[in-house]
Amino acid sequence: MxxxxxxxxxxxxxxxxxxEAVKAAVTEASDTVRHMEWFEVVSQRGRIAEGRVAEFQVTVKIGFQVER
Amino acid sequence: MxxxxxxxxxxxxxxxxxxEAVKAAVTEASDTVRHMEWFEVVSQRGRIAEGRVAEFQVTVKIGFQVER
Amino acid sequence: MxxxxxxxxxxxxxxxxxxEAVKAAVTEASDTVRHMEWFEVVSQRGRIAEGRVAEFQVTVKIGFQVER
Amino acid sequence: MxxxxxxxxxxxxxxxxxxEAVKAAVTEASDTVRHMEWFEVVSQRGRIAEGRVAEFQVTVKIGFQVER
Amino acid sequence: MxxxxxxxxxxxxxxxxxxEAVKAAVTEASDTVRHMEWFEVVSQRGRIAEGRVAEFQVTVKIGFQVER
Amino acid sequence: MxxxxxxxxxxxxxxxxxxEAVKAAVTEASDTVRHMEWFEVVSQRGRIAEGRVAEFQVTVKIGFQVER
Amino acid sequence: MxxxxxxxxxxxxxxxxxxEAVKAAVTEASDTVRHMEWFEVVSQRGRIAEGRVAEFQVTVKIGFQVER
Amino acid sequence: MxxxxxxxxxxxxxxxxxxEAVKAAVTEASDTVRHMEWFEVVSQRGRIAEGRVAEFQVTVKIGFQVER
Amino acid sequence: MxxxxxxxxxxxxxxxxxxEAVKAAVTEASDTVRHMEWFEVVSQRGRIAEGRVAEFQVTVKIGFQVER
Amino acid sequence: MxxxxxxxxxxxxxxxxxxEAVKAAVTEASDTVRHMEWFEVVSQRGRIAEGRVAEFQVTVKIGFQVER
Amino acid sequence: MxxxxxxxxxxxxxxxxxxEAVKAAVTEASDTVRHMEWFEVVSQRGRIAEGRVAEFQVTVKIGFQVER
Amino acid sequence: MxxxxxxxxxxxxxxxxxxEAVKAAVTEASDTVRHMEWFEVVSQRGRIAEGRVAEFQVTVKIGFQVER
Structure with missing residues (x-):
């Protein structure tokens, strides 16, 4: 089916x-979402502090199968 | 209001x-979401097996009114 | 020329x-536009009623040659 | 962290x-979502009735921090 | 149908x-187009004069039902 | 105003x-449209025949002021 | 690996x-390409003749695994 | 020329x-840039605090003529 | 068919x-590809040397009919 | 390095x-920018006057190496 | 020339x-394609298994000079 | 304010x-720009030499607060 x-x-x-930012997003989502199968990067941004990259930020869409 | x-x-x-793939998505969503009003096709993909299209996959956004 | x-x-x-939605658009346009040659799908949306797809809506651009 | x-x-x-449409979306979302931090406008549409704009509709993405 | x-x-x-720019566009269009139902913002631009915004310009698509 | x-x-x-394709489009449109003020290139395509470019095709949006 | x-x-x-247009593309490609796994719709166009849709045209990207 | x-x-x-956010951007830019002629909205975002919109943020491109 | x-x-x-860059691309492709029917411009770039445009570069998609 | x-x-x-519009942009920029290496066309527009194209306008991004 | x-x-x-996914794509392509000069990332996706990222997938366009 | x-x-x-390419861009920019707060990836490209990736190139937009 x-x-x-x-x-x-x-x-x-x-x-x-x-x-690493993608891995963090997926790991965190695994706490509440099951049957995740794929991700797709939507955008990549970051925060700068004192003239250096302080944080990488990746927005991802995560697809998971609906349990039935 | x-x-x-x-x-x-x-x-x-x-x-x-x-x-048919859109209909399947909407029907499935109706199990848990009420007051759905419209959908919009985001992307159309599919799976190929043994040189033939095995499955059509349509990603849709579905809008529904928030109950108050 | x-x-x-x-x-x-x-x-x-x-x-x-x-x-079928594309065909309806082209047929309707044929009442007032002549020499139509091609169409291009711009977006695909639809209306949902009572948890089912009630209507498919396709926005198309239609090209026609200008008579001279 | x-x-x-x-x-x-x-x-x-x-x-x-x-x-005002964005404010309405954020205020409504605040009933069920906490720690909202930013929004981003996705599209701006509206409904017309009797030759006048009857309603402005703004689709926004809202980001909120996950509580841990 | x-x-x-x-x-x-x-x-x-x-x-x-x-x-206000959207309202102006819809009001003007109402002089010659009937049964307008929705609009969608395509782009937002403007004119600057003497270091100040002199005019907001909004390009909208307006949808109207074809009379039959 | x-x-x-x-x-x-x-x-x-x-x-x-x-x-030249843009010029042809504007010149042709001038037969029926007055007060044209600007154009914007939407896409550039062409026809190939016998291994050579036979025709350049440019789709343009043309803006014109509505007479009142 | x-x-x-x-x-x-x-x-x-x-x-x-x-x-059906997607199926035709995949079937034709199967004559020369092996191990095809997925397709993605890029654009949907068509040809109009005598005021009716004469042909649906779908541009697809097809992915296949490289044999080693 | x-x-x-x-x-x-x-x-x-x-x-x-x-x-108002666009006006603020243009006014500020006028301190250091002369002969500004137009702007174009690139994106519209905002900051949310305590469940309310705290700040509207508009990214604009501003065009100005080069003095010679 | x-x-x-x-x-x-x-x-x-x-x-x-x-x-001219498009013509060069099509002429070159004609050495190995037959039955080319259309092209579509994907992007337009170029190389600058000593403060002058040294080369125009046009990326085109070229469509050709598959022989059977 | x-x-x-x-x-x-x-x-x-x-x-x-x-x-020619691209060449004009690059030549003008060469007055104040050194080590320019490439350009990329962002959009192509133009001004129409009295039913004819009066001016071609090309927006380009120009990349140049930072001197150290 | x-x-x-x-x-x-x-x-x-x-x-x-x-x-690493880009490097793998380029290395593999080098088996059959010569004179590769640049790549451009088209999309970044991945596969998830058991709540963890199992595979990063990068789609790249690779440009290579045609030998003559 | x-x-x-x-x-x-x-x-x-x-x-x-x-x-690393993003970090290099930010570090270099820090020589002449102060109060940088965020970056956004625009495109990811690279140079290939002798069948291997020789250089990763990331185009970023960097936002910084204007001092007053």
Missing amino acids: PGIYKIIEVVGTSPVGFA | PGIYKIIEVVGTSPVGFA | PGIYKIIEVVGTSPVGFA | PGIYKIIEVVGTSPVGFA | PGIYKIIEVVGTSPVGFA | PGIYKIIEVVGTSPVGFA | PGIYKIIEVVGTSPVGFA | PGIYKIIEVVGTSPVGFA | PGIYKIIEVVGTSPVGFA | PGIYKIIEVVGTSPVGFA | PGIYKIIEVVGTSPVGFA | PGIYKIIEVVGTSPVGFA
Whole structure:
């Protein structure tokens, strides 16, 4: 039977890089969402402090299968 | 009084076509969401198996009025 | 001699599917526009009623050659 | 510790203007969402009745910090 | 019977703000177009004179039902 | 008094180049539209025949002031 | 071992509808490409003749795994 | 002689609305830039505090003629 | 019988202008591709050397019919 | 050592065509900017007067290496 | 003599991060394509398994000079 | 008092990865720009040499508060 998926939008952050920010977003979402299958990067931003990158921020859409 | 609407993003699938995939997404969403009023197609993708289209996948945004 | 084309934007609707909504838009436009040559889908939306898709709405741009 | 944010999409409406429609969306969302920090305008539409603008509709994404 | 809609693109202007520019566009269009139902903002620009905003310009698409 | 503008979409063609295709579109439109003030390029395409560019096609939006 | 995929862009056509045009594109591509896994709709256009839709044209990107 | 224009990108803010945020951006820019002629809205965002819109933020591109 | 088309992406260059760069791309492609029917401009860039435009670069998508 | 580049946005104009407008923008910018390496077309517009194209306007982003 | 470039679209994957996925795509493509000169990121996605990022997927366009 | 921000566009490069290229851009900009607060990734490209990624290039917009 064909499946149905829902998509949520989350922002993950990391002082290290973009991949780490995505991992943080997915790990956090795993606390409340099950059956996550894929993510897609929507935008990449960051915060600057004292002339240096202080935080990488990645907005991702996460798709998960609806349980039935 | 002016109304407020929320928008959710859902992926419907169908072996038949795009319209059927949208219908599947809306029908499934109706189990948990009430007062749905419109949808908008975000993207159309699909899965291929053995050289043939195996599944049509349509991502839709669905708007519904917030109950008060 | 090179031709000139004009483009109009029309929304067709159908309870059946996206292709039928496009056909309705083109058929209706044919009442007042001649020499239509192509269409391009701009967006695909729809109306939901009682938890089911009630109407598919397709916005199309239609190109037609200007008579001289 | 780096924070995680979630993003919801809401449509606010107002008979007065775009800013008022955004305020309506945020105020309504505050009933159920806490720690909202920013919004971003996605699209601006409206309803026309009897040749006049009857309603301004603004779709916004709202970001809020996830409580831990 | 399903309806058909046409879309026109109009630029309204106002010295006051964006909502007023939209209202001006819709009011003007009402002189020649009937059964207008919705508008959608395409772009927001403006003219500057002597270091101040002299005019807000909003390009809107306006949808109206075709009479039959 | 603030002005109101309408926008039409036209495709001009030329065997020579893009600027010539725009000129052809504007010249043709001048037969039926008055008070044209600006154009904006929407897309640039063309036809190929026998391995050579046979025609440049430029889609432009043309803005003109509404007479009152 | 992580896989590598290539993406080709193909236009399928059909007198019936958009889903059939996608199927035609995939079936045709299967003659020369193996291990196709997904498609994504890029644009939907069509040809009009004598005031009726004569052909649906769907541009799709098709992804396939590179054999090693 | 044809003119040359430069474009700068500025973010204006206001507690009142979008038009006021644009005006603030233009007024501020007028301290250091002369011969500004037009602006174009790039994005509209805002800050939320205690469940209410605390600040409207509009990113605009401002064009000004280069003095010679 | 409906046709199938493939699309390739090519960058043409010219010291003269954009149209010439497109012509160069199409002429070059004609060495290895047959039945080319249309092109579409994707982006226009260029190289600057010693304060002057040294090269116009146009990225085009070229569509050609698949032989059967 | 890796280089750093800055990007400025400029509008060039010409009564002749798009390529000439780009050249005008680059030539003008060369008065104050050194080490320019590339440009990218952002938009193409123009002014119409008395039913004819009076001016081509091309907005370009110009990249130049930062001297150290 | 001006050069001609072709562009291919490839998806690289990596369990580590986005840069590694790009490197994988380029390295793999080097088996069959020569004179590659640049890449451009088209989209960044990934696969999630058991609540963790299992694979980063980057779609890149790769440009290479055509040998003559 | 509401603040005003300016946005500049910079390209950072790195042989290591995208995050490092962003850091390089911000660090370099800090030599001449003060009060930088955020960045936003505009595009990600790179240079290929001898079949390997030789340089990651990230175009970022950097926002900084205007001193008063």
